[in-house]
Amino acid sequence: MEDTSKTLERYQRCCYNSQATNAVDQETQSWYQEVSKLKAKFESLQRSHRHLLGEDLGPLNVKELQQLERQLESALAQARQRKTQMMLDQMEELRKKERQLGEINKQLKLKLEADGGSLKTFQGAWGSDAGFQDNSFQIHPSHSIAMECEPTLHIGYHQFVPPEAAMSRTAVGDNNNFMLGWVL
Secondary structure, eight states: OHHHHHHHHHHHHHHHHHHHHHHHHHHHHHHHHHHHHHHHHHHHHHHHHHHHTTOSOTTOOHHHHHHHHHHHHHHHHHHHHHHHHHHHHHHHHHHHHHHHHHHHHHHHHHHHHHTTOOHHHHHHHHOOTTOSTTOOOOOOHHHHHHHHHSOOOOOSOOOOOOHHHHHHHHHHOOTTSOOOGGGO
């Protein structure tokens, strides 16, 4: 009997070991198939990427080229739509900021009027609410004086004036408003 039990025991070990080996073999085969599928997918994606970049287009037939063109047009449309949406969002933010700044400006005007300051004095220097609609800019008085002192351009023959003579004429200026003080 002992021989029989040993034989049965060996039989069970072999059966269970072969089942375990079969399970390991099946799992290994499954992983191998998974790796093969992923490798094929990777190569397909690389090929598709090259096609989208305009490379390796020679072996493609007309139908594949048309499909590639549709993909590119679709991607371009999505990119344009996204960019447009971002610009619209940015414009809305800027409008909101403009409204806030307008409100702050109104509050500051009211505060200035309440403090007794003259709003008209500041409007001349900073512009009115209209925002330079008449396209005229006021020159500050100190700037207009400086502009009168600037020399005018004379093209042609001019008589040489020595620096000593220029010094005496600089204070007075010559008859054509040409100031020689800057020549020194």
